[in-house]
Amino acid sequence: MRSSSQVAVCLWWLGVLGALGCGPQGPGGEGGPGDTGTVTGQVLGALPAPSRLFAIPGPHRVELSWPAVQGAVSYKIFSGTSSGSYQWSWTSTTNSTTDWADWAQLFYVVKAVNSAGEGQPSPEATATGWANVALHRPAAQSTNYDPSYALAGAAVDGNTDGNSFHGSVTSTAWSNGGRAQWWRVDLGANKSVYSMDLWNRTDAWSEELSNVSIDTSVDPTTSPASWSPLTLQYGPAGTPSTLDLWGVPARHVRLIRATVDRALMIAEVEIYGTPEDRVDPNAPTGLTATAASGPRVDLVWVNSTDNVGVKQYYLERCTGSTCTDFTRIAVPANTAYTYSDTAVAAGKTYRYRIQAQDFALRRGLYSTCATATTY
Numbered sequence: 001m002r003s004s005s006q007v008a009v010c011l012w013w014l015g016v017l018g019a020l021g022c023g024p025q026g027p028g029g030e031g032g033p034g035d036t037g038t039v040t041g042q043v044l045g046a047l048p049a050p051s052r053l054f055a056i057p058g059p060h061r062v063e064l065s066w067p068a069v070q071g072a073v074s075y076k077i078f079s080g081t082s083s084g085s086y087q088w089s090w091t092s093t094t095n096s097t098t099d100w101a102d103w104a105q106l107f108y109v110v111k112a113v114n115s116a117g118e119g120q121p122s123p124e125a126t127a128t129g130w131a132n133v134a135l136h137r138p139a140a141q142s143t144n145y146d147p148s149y150a151l152a153g154a155a156v157d158g159n160t161d162g163n164s165f166h167g168s169v170t171s172t173a174w175s176n177g178g179r180a181q182w183w184r185v186d187l188g189a190n191k192s193v194y195s196m197d198l199w200n201r202t203d204a205w206s207e208e209l210s211n212v213s214i215d216t217s218v219d220p221t222t223s224p225a226s227w228s229p230l231t232l233q234y235g236p237a238g239t240p241s242t243l244d245l246w247g248v249p250a251r252h253v254r255l256i257r258a259t260v261d262r263a264l265m266i267a268e269v270e271i272y273g274t275p276e277d278r279v280d281p282n283a284p285t286g287l288t289a290t291a292a293s294g295p296r297v298d299l300v301w302v303n304s305t306d307n308v309g310v311k312q313y314y315l316e317r318c319t320g321s322t323c324t325d326f327t328r329i330a331v332p333a334n335t336a337y338t339y340s341d342t343a344v345a346a347g348k349t350y351r352y353r354i355q356a357q358d359f360a361l362r363r364g365l366y367s368t369c370a371t372a373t374t375y
Contacts, residue, residue: 022369047112047119054335055127057309059272062127065096072112102129127309130272133191141183143173155266162202162267171265181264184254191273192360197240199268206236208265211258216250224252247360277360281306289370297341297372304356310334314355321349349373
């Protein structure tokens, strides 16, 4: 049993919490626990509920996973488009599965199943799979290799074929008067963009999709005047090369060749995103800190939820029962819910808080604080 000298959770009035640097404060958004899903009209068996459910978004999909339930022979996955309302969607024989979906935010719960029936539903999880927001969007490039050759739109036509003789590889001219060659696409409105698959030509000249800067712009005009460098494709792109776009907002995405008077050749550009994310993740709840021998402090929390999906957590610590000078000690993954802090000294009191970050790099509110005294 934990003693009060070992564990104290800051659950006092909001004014006290704000003064001490815990609880409902941060860069914006609504804090609080994730909703717990309920499924009505089902016969509940003897199996317990999966203790947690993780929903991790990606291109055209949401990856689901949960702790295995002892005695389960399969799991029923329920999904819906609104919190608390689900339909049985499919069955999995393992404690992980993939929902091939994108663009719409979906809500999930899972039940364990055996011959006795169905168990209780898991906590609810939610995420939004990423769609190819560049597909068939208007595209332009600095020059054209030849009017009869595939033009800029060939790079967003949904065809990844890298053979230029098949008509789906766009190419600029070789020369641009001493200026860099570029290609760009207009996404039509600001999107939160998370990743890019860059498909190269496969029959020849693969080096013409190398040393390329990927820039973004939120300029609402169709011909943006300002660009922000985001990432680089150094060597020749593969089929494909996947680049992290960090969840930034973007109306336009541009590829610009750093080597002047060379052609820019592209088979396909796939940009995965969602409508611009303006929602912060919920605050993690239930943070507890337990001192253990070592010395060590073991931390446990209830995971946050987010409309797009939680990417990671920021775990912070300070020294003293009422301290407020928190510093970051770890960045746990989105499927983590425990952490053991071994960088502590015996006979000291430590205070902890945790915050979630989503795939659009938005951070939610801090959790309430947990305190432990080592021995």
